Amino acid sequence: MDNKTSLKDFLELIRQTRLNKGLFAAGIFLTLIGTIGSLIVPLLTQSFIDGYDTELFSTGLIALIIAVFVLSAALDGVAYYILARIGQTIILRLRERVWDKFLKLPIRYFDQTKSGESVSRVVNDTAIIKDLITSHFPQLISGIISVIGAVIILFILDWRMSLIMFIAVPVSLVIIMPLGRKMSRISRALQDETAAFTGVIQETLSEMRLVKSFNGEAYERKRGRTGIRSLYGYGMKEATINAFLSPIMGTVMMFVIILIIGYGGLRVSEGTLSMGTMVAFLLYLFQIIMPMTMFAMFFTEYNKALGATERIIGILGKEEEGAQDNTLETSLDFKILAFDNVSFGYDPDKEILHQISLTANSNQKVAFVGPSGSGKSTIFALIERYYDVDAGSITVDGTDIRDIPLNTLRRQIGYVAQESAIISGTIRDNITYGLESHEYTEADVELAVRRSYSHEFIEMLDQGLDTEVGERGIKLSGGQRQRIGIARAFLKDPKLLMLDEATASLDSRSEKFVQEALDDLMQGRTVLVIAHRLSTIINSDRIFFLDNGYITGEGTHRELIENHTMYRIFTEQQFG
Structure with missing residues (x-):
């Protein structure tokens, strides 16, 4: 891959970190x-060796040499600390910018990019830049x-011997340049x-239960070893x-040293x-040889x-999601939520939803x-603006959602998925996730816990709400994770509630209580429900039947039973 980035781009990136x-x-x-x-040290050494007669002056000269050497080392140490601090500060701000950018990127980016690759950009790529600034640049x-x-002092001391030294320069360049270019390509790869x-x-470790359950160790061992061997x-x-560079450079330099010692000894x-x-x-x-080998490394x-x-730069330049503006939150x-001839496809050449039109009102x-695969969850994703429609529009109270700041839109949406996402941390962290501390009270949290029927298992835990749930909630059962997700929706108190089989993971006893709580939560809101079990939606005000991305029927349960063949078949399969 050709390097399209220049020194100017690099310096501009550093400038943006407020160096x-x-x-x-x-x-x-x-x-x-x-x-x-x-x-200065070699010059003082020359004066010392070439002979000052007085013993006192020789002792003073030795002391001066040591003092200059120690001072030089001390200044190098201070300089290294300063430049290291600058490098760490630059990398701090650069990582903050990249991380903030990731949080603003649309879902489509994460659909197309493995999370481990994004992690590598935040950690590894920024570390490379840090090393260049902190270590290699000061050395340069x-x-x-x-x-x-x-070189200047050498020519002053003896220009004839200095010319011998320059034999190494063209030889070194002939060696370093092609090897350096090849090393660059290898490093980028x-x-x-x-x-x-x-x-x-990262993908394998996060799905280790899948690996174990389906005896995937052999496959993952092969896949991992392929990467490791690469x-x-x-x-x-x-x-x-x-292995070529170091010995060849060493041989060239040794040849020059031998020439200088031989010629100098004769002189x-x-x-x-x-x-x-x-x-x-x-x-x-030697003060020339050491930097010369370092220059190859710097390159x-x-x-x-x-x-x-x-x-x-590629990540920072990617298009972000819509604007954020807290001033319009209220x-x-x-x-009224309305779809007007909405069409959408995850891929440009494959449409998932076709000219969807529907209206949902408050209450x-x-x-x-x-x-499955008819586009139900896609409708929810479009309302959340994980993706923007390809054609048509979605409006809230007459305003296109693309004109509504994202945090304003999403603040009013409560989404309970089929499997609620859980972050590492405590149960309390998960229930209050996304809310500022001033937006709720402890009483609100307790109420959300009880209304979601989460108190049944939380009260049995030694740490209660402060119990650590583990990575992705691994210490909780599926039903417990789901009830925490429902409690999160209760606490958020949204104006639009979207339920994607929200009670699917609950046992019959828990489902009864949670369903009653959800019925309470639905009052005075716009409610959208995705259901595979028709018993949960029989009393809906409006039911839309989707098939292959088209709405093929709409009405109440009774109307669809009478007029929609596929819905009637669905009903008969579940109720007999």
Whole structure:
């Protein structure tokens, strides 16, 4: 994959994190001072070796060398801390931006993207950028200063020997450039593979009961090992390049060192070069060699960071859901919900709903019946605006829901699905989920618990409402999770109530009480019900029969029994 992201894009992404330029400049300045200090040490060493006669001055010079060395190291430490703090702050804000963006993306994005890949973007890609800023960039600055300073001093000390050193430059570039480009491609592929593998692992671990129940260990072992071996393959490709790069660079540098020692030794024996200058020259040479090997690593990490930047920019640039605006929250009454010739498909070339028109009024119970896959749950998803319609419109009190701020719309909708979603945390956390603390009282929570018939099992728990439910509510039974979902809807007190087989997971005794509670909750609201058991919707004000995305019948239970063949068959199958 070609790298479409430039340094300009990377710098713009960093700028958007509100980089503290003053602190960054201070870190670079201290790095500069520390590097200059390290450049002074060889000169002092030269002066010491070349001979000052007085013992006192030699001792003072030793002390000065040590002091400069210690000060340089201390400044490097302070500079590293400052730049590390800047890097951590940048990554903090970058992760916040990416996380906030994920929360604003439409459901369609999550339908198409594995959650593990999204996790990799928040954790792995941002970490790559952090490493470049925190570690590799300071090393680059220090290395550049060190190399430039050392080269200048070397030419001042002895330009003839300095020319020998430059033999390594064209040789190094010939080696580093092609290997660096190849390493860049491998690193980017490794990032993609890591994200995909993270997605597979997370998916498998979250559905471990499915794996165990259907003896899927062998399949998952094969799938996991395929990903692991793929990562191993990319890792070995990186190792192969490094296996070539390090020895070759080491050999080139060693060849240069041998040449300089040989030529310098000859000059020293002839008396045209002092021993101190020779030692200083070698010290400066090492200050050039170390950054040169680091530059190759920086080039690789820089390309990794560009790849990560491309992915993060791609996420940040995705279209968000509709606008959020708390100021209009009280203006929605949900007296009339209307579908006007609504058509919709999850894929552009495959329509699920065809020209659906219906109306639901406040104080009405409207039910949807039909075979699986007929589009009943899709209607609920469109009302929640998980997706926008492809044609037609959905209106609330005459206003198109696309013109209503999402939080205003969803604040007035209570949705109890066939299997209520549970987050890790306490029972209280789940019941009050999405509500601010000022929106309810402890008495409201207790009432919601009792009206949903959740108190029956909550009172038996040692921690009561503060009981931890585990990941995805794994410590609770299906019926308990469902009753918590119903309690959540009670507490929200919505104006539109949508029930998707809300009592399906309950035993007959619990269902009786919960159904009575739901009947109370339905009063004064617009109520939509999806039901497979017709006993729960016989008394509905209006029943719509869906088949293959079309409304093929509507009316009361009695009217449909008389006029709709398929509905009559459904009824006879359940009641005989």
